Amino acid sequence: MTKHTPTPRSQEPEDVQKRDFIKGLTAAFLGFITLFLTIPLVSYLIPSSTGGSDEKFLKVPNFPTLGTDKPTKMTTVEDVDVQAFITTKVVYEVWVIKHAADKATVYSSLCPHLNCRYNFDSTKDVFACPCHGSVFNEGGKCIAGPAPRPLDTLPYKIEGGELFVQYKLFKAGIPEKVEA
Amino acid sequence: MEKKPILDTVKNWVNERTGLITFFSEFLHEEIPGGTRFSYTLGSACMFLLTMQIVSGIWQLFYYVPTVDYAYSSLNYLRLQVPFGWLIHGIHYWGGTLFTIIVGLHCLRVFIWGSYKKPRELVWLIGIVLIVLTALFMFTGPVLPWDKDGFFAGQVGIGIAGSVPIVGPITQAILQGANKMGQMALLRMYVLHVAILPAAIGAFVMLHLIAFRTYGESGPWDDKKRKKVGFFWPEQIFKDVFVTFLIFMLLVYLSAFFPAPFSGLADPADTLVSPKPAWTFLFLYQILKFCPGPLEPLGTAGVPLMIILLFGSLPFVDKSPEKNPFKRGFVVLCGFAFVGVVLYLTWLGFIYKSDAEKSQMEAPVTVNSQQIEDKKIRLANAYTAMIAANANEKITGEELFKTLGCTECHTTTGLASNKQGPDLAMAKGNHRTHEWLHNQIIAPQSHNPRTIMPPFSDLSPQNVELLVGYIENLQPAATAAPVPPPPAPAAGGAVDPAASIKYGEQLFNTQGCVQCHTITGHPSNKAGPDLIMAIKKDKPTKDWLKTQLMTPQAHNPLSIMPSFASRLTEDQMNAVIVFLSSLSTRAATAESAADEKAEASAQGSSNSSSSASGVQAAGIIGNQDHGAILFHQSCIMCHGPHGNNITPGYTSYLTGDHAPRGVPVLNPIDRAVYNADPQLFVEHIDQFIQHGAPNIDSSGPAMPNFGDSHALTQAQIADIEAYILSLNGVDRTEIVNPGIEPKEFFYMLAAISSVIFMLAALYWYMMKLLKI
Numbered sequence: 001m002t003k004h005t006p007t008p009r010s011q012e013p014e015d016v017q018k019r020d021f022i023k024g025l026t027a028a029f030l031g032f033i034t035l036f037l038t039i040p041l042v043s044y045l046i047p048s049s050t051g052g053s054d055e056k057f058l059k060v061p062n063f064p065t066l067g068t069d070k071p072t073k074m075t076t077v078e079d080v081d082v083q084a085f086i087t088t089k090v091v092y093e094v095w096v097i098k099h100a101a102d103k104a105t106v107y108s109s110l111c112p113h114l115n116c117r118y119n120f121d122s123t124k125d126v127f128a129c130p131c132h133g134s135v136f137n138e139g140g141k142c143i144a145g146p147a148p149r150p151l152d153t154l155p156y157k158i159e160g161g162e163l164f165v166q167y168k169l170f171k172a173g174i175p176e177k178v179e180a
Numbered sequence: 181m182e183k184k185p186i187l188d189t190v191k192n193w194v195n196e197r198t199g200l201i202t203f204f205s206e207f208l209h210e211e212i213p214g215g216t217r218f219s220y221t222l223g224s225a226c227m228f229l230l231t232m233q234i235v236s237g238i239w240q241l242f243y244y245v246p247t248v249d250y251a252y253s254s255l256n257y258l259r260l261q262v263p264f265g266w267l268i269h270g271i272h273y274w275g276g277t278l279f280t281i282i283v284g285l286h287c288l289r290v291f292i293w294g295s296y297k298k299p300r301e302l303v304w305l306i307g308i309v310l311i312v313l314t315a316l317f318m319f320t321g322p323v324l325p326w327d328k329d330g331f332f333a334g335q336v337g338i339g340i341a342g343s344v345p346i347v348g349p350i351t352q353a354i355l356q357g358a359n360k361m362g363q364m365a366l367l368r369m370y371v372l373h374v375a376i377l378p379a380a381i382g383a384f385v386m387l388h389l390i391a392f393r394t395y396g397e398s399g400p401w402d403d404k405k406r407k408k409v410g411f412f413w414p415e416q417i418f419k420d421v422f423v424t425f426l427i428f429m430l431l432v433y434l435s436a437f438f439p440a441p442f443s444g445l446a447d448p449a450d451t452l453v454s455p456k457p458a459w460t461f462l463f464l465y466q467i468l469k470f471c472p473g474p475l476e477p478l479g480t481a482g483v484p485l486m487i488i489l490l491f492g493s494l495p496f497v498d499k500s501p502e503k504n505p506f507k508r509g510f511v512v513l514c515g516f517a518f519v520g521v522v523l524y525l526t527w528l529g530f531i532y533k534s535d536a537e538k539s540q541m542e543a544p545v546t547v548n549s550q551q552i553e554d555k556k557i558r559l560a561n562a563y564t565a566m567i568a569a570n571a572n573e574k575i576t577g578e579e580l581f582k583t584l585g586c587t588e589c590h591t592t593t594g595l596a597s598n599k600q601g602p603d604l605a606m607a608k609g610n611h612r613t614h615e616w617l618h619n620q621i622i623a624p625q626s627h628n629p630r631t632i633m634p635p636f637s638d639l640s641p642q643n644v645e646l647l648v649g650y651i652e653n654l655q656p657a658a659t660a661a662p663v664p665p666p667p668a669p670a671a672g673g674a675v676d677p678a679a680s681i682k683y684g685e686q687l688f689n690t691q692g693c694v695q696c697h698t699i700t701g702h703p704s705n706k707a708g709p710d711l712i713m714a715i716k717k718d719k720p721t722k723d724w725l726k727t728q729l730m731t732p733q734a735h736n737p738l739s740i741m742p743s744f745a746s747r748l749t750e751d752q753m754n755a756v757i758v759f760l761s762s763l764s765t766r767a768a769t770a771e772s773a774a775d776e777k778a779e780a781s782a783q784g785s786s787n788s789s790s791s792a793s794g795v796q797a798a799g800i801i802g803n804q805d806h807g808a809i810l811f812h813q814s815c816i817m818c819h820g821p822h823g824n825n826i827t828p829g830y831t832s833y834l835t836g837d838h839a840p841r842g843v844p845v846l847n848p849i850d851r852a853v854y855n856a857d858p859q860l861f862v863e864h865i866d867q868f869i870q871h872g873a874p875n876i877d878s879s880g881p882a883m884p885n886f887g888d889s890h891a892l893t894q895a896q897i898a899d900i901e902a903y904i905l906s907l908n909g910v911d912r913t914e915i916v917n918p919g920i921e922p923k924e925f926f927y928m929l930a931a932i933s934s935v936i937f938m939l940a941a942l943y944w945y946m947m948k949l950l951k952i
């Protein structure tokens with residue numbers, strides 16, 4: 001670059017004032033553009049809430065033949081998940097303990113600590129989460145580890161001997177059971 | 181000078197470690213020979229537009245899916261259902277166009293000022309690279325929506341690249357990625373457009389800027405004018421920002437008022453599209469027409485290459501240091517001649533229409549001009565009659581109907597006619613209320629803005645009442661569907677239950693139920709449930725069935741089932757109910773043809789062969805103009821050219837005995853099928869177009885299954901659906917979730933910026949005032 005002594009700027013109060021005015025106006029226009037770009041860009045990313053979660057009960061097949069008082073991991077029938085323009089088929093995993101033909105406990109398959117999938121340790125009759133070591137008894141109560149609340153039960157109904165479950169997600173890591 | 185010491189300390193601390201403050205203050209303290217000018221803002225305007233393209237481009241990637249199945253629907257979801265999606269897409273769509281124009285102006289400005297001359301040759305050369313990159317953006321971008329326009333522009337563009345001698349075939353293979361235009365080509369255009377080209381343009385813009393700032397603005401050609409010195413900050417930046425602000429407002433304005441067209445899903449089977457490149461390439465496309473046969477490589481490769489070479493060599497050929505354009509007459513004239521030719525060729529390309537397009541533009545039905553004249557006279561007479569009728573206190577509804585010209589478009593026989601308007605005895609089945617009919621007569625456009633029915637607003641209120649009364653009391657002269665005779669009562673007045681069931685079944689088969697319902701015991705693809713399955717499952721009472729037949733919406737407000745209250749008599753209704761109840765004991769038919777058909781159609785939808793997509797028509801936003809043409813090819817034989825811009829006097833080529841019987845009117849469509857929500861409306865009519873339907877009138881033609889039989893592709897069905905919606909005043913491309921309504925958003929911005937202007941003017945005025 002050619003070395004060149006910068007031309008000094010006029011320091012007349014009038015010129016300084018004029019320069020400051022122009023600077024202010026420049027900032028105003030830039031601020032205007034920034035503001036009315038940011039509002040659309042941010043709103044664009046916020047998903048529209050479509051009427052909350054649906055209260056659909058999904059059938060969990062093979063309930064009538066399930067043995068009693070033995071926690072079993074089961075999958076629901078296919079459900080559709082509609083996101084924007086794509087519809088996909090999904091199945092959900094739940095833990096089912098059958099007490100009688102018309103009575104059961106259904107747990108979400110996600111650990112309430114940080115949403116890991118937990119297992120059932122049949123030697124000790126406890127649910128154990130492999131991620132952070134939370135342990136729950138069959139009643140869902142946390143007996144060891146960092147989980148802040150018991151296992152999340154899911155609403156269910158038994159009609160004609162068949163089990164139907166309403167699948168829900170809950171916020172992880174907090175002592176209250178709140179739908180996510 | 182007392183300044184905030186903490187801020188200075190922080191500044192110094194940062195500057196010692198990064199040099200950023202020194203860099204920016206040097207960057208900002210640029211001296212501009214001859215003072216600041218608005219003509220120097222073009223480069224900054226390009227930078228602003230490039231930034232907008234990058235931001236809006238990245239933002240679109242949050243929703244866009246680059247697959248042939250979902251590209252079009254994902255983009256339309258973004259545009260119609262995502263808050264401000266219309267704006268983000270509009271900014272990108274119009275930003276590309278503005279960028280091209282402003283790059284052109286910028287280049288022209290530099291040319292006129294002679295700013296490409298020593299020592300700025302390389303700045304110019306890098307600029308040429310940037311123009312080529314811009315062209316590549318404009319080539320790859322329009323393919324990404326995978327709509328009709330983009331698909332064919334891409335196909336032809338890649339074909340042109342392939343026809344270049346020697347390097348052509350390999351270029352085409354690389355761009356296309358497969359033996360024909362499809363998923364691989366889409367992905368390659370996508371990767372070029374969102375990754376490779378942005379990286380390249382970013383790098384070359386940096387080079388362009390660094391090289392430019394080394395010698396700075398070249399300034400005016402007149403040495404005297406060069407003595408005056410202007411400054412980049414804040415004077416020139418203020419001008420740049422002001423122009424930037426105007427461009428921003430222009431982008432919002434164009435996005436709000438001139439959204440990009442919805443040209444329909446790309447469909448290789450579509451013969452209606454005459455491929456045209458993006459407007460930036462129209463001049464090359466036009467040149468290609470002058471290079472037939474063996475000269476073609478000259479047009480495809482020679483001319484673009486020559487243009488690039490010509491531009492690139494300019495600073496090395498035109499070496500004189502003279503910058504004054506008036507003393508460089510020859511060069512400047514050549515430059516303007518070039519611009520003139522490009523603009524002229526672009527214009528020619530813009531207005532060019534292929535023969536196929538021209539023939540499509542013409543009305544597909546011929547209209548006899550004498551008939552039009554006759555009709556005008558009859559309509560004028562009808563108007564006189566209307567005035568006379570208002571004075572005549574003894575006139576009846578029927579006389580009004582006959583003298584006012586209603587019979588020009590409507591029949592009252594109860595049979596489908598080939599006239600433009602619906603048969604009014606048939607239309608009674610649509611359960612129009614008294615008020616609705618009243619409004620339809622005095623202001624038909626209030627129900628459907630595109631209807632061709634003239635408003636009878638000059639008719640006196642009593643006469644409108646008379647006319648409504650006449651229409652409401654119409655009895656079909658010949659019943660639309662032959663009703664089977666009721667069974668004779670057995671001795672003692674009691675009806676044999678078996679005969680009643682049989683009568684009900686006959687009614688079921690003839691009175692339209694089979695249009696939506698099957699009685700096989702297996703799921704079907706029709707709009708309504710299979711009734712053996714439904715009745716076995718829910719075991720409805722006779723009262724429930726009666727309500728369902730009389731007012732289906734009482735059970736389900738969203739039901740599309742029409743009411744049969746006025747279509748069936750009390751006895752007929754009871755027979756149908758008895759028949760339906762008897763289904764609870766009927767066995768399902770053996771694994772029947774219906775199942776195979778359902779399975780076949782399910783397979784058909786999963787690997788739809790002819791369409792470029794596995795997406796079903798109801799999920800695609802069609803092109804209503806194409807739909808109009810397709811409608812004229814496939815639908816008017818039965819449905820008639822309703823509601824299209826029909827010139828009065830049109831006569832159908834299907835007349836008399838050949839007139840289609842029992843075909844539903846589409847404009848206005850049955851209220852049970854209509855829905856103001858475009859998506860629900862489309863889903864209703866989609867069933868009929870995909871799977872067909874039997875005619876209510878057994879002697880009339882049945883609706884063919886255009887989708888299942890692949891007679892039309894899903895893209896074509898989507899186009900026809902968009903057209904049928906438009907006939908009923910429903911816009912398929914309505915923005916569902918705009919964030920803020922586009923036009924309101926623009927007005928809001930205009931109002932707020934006016935306030936800024938006014939405050940600035942006021943402030944400036946106050947300063948002047950206080951000084952005096």
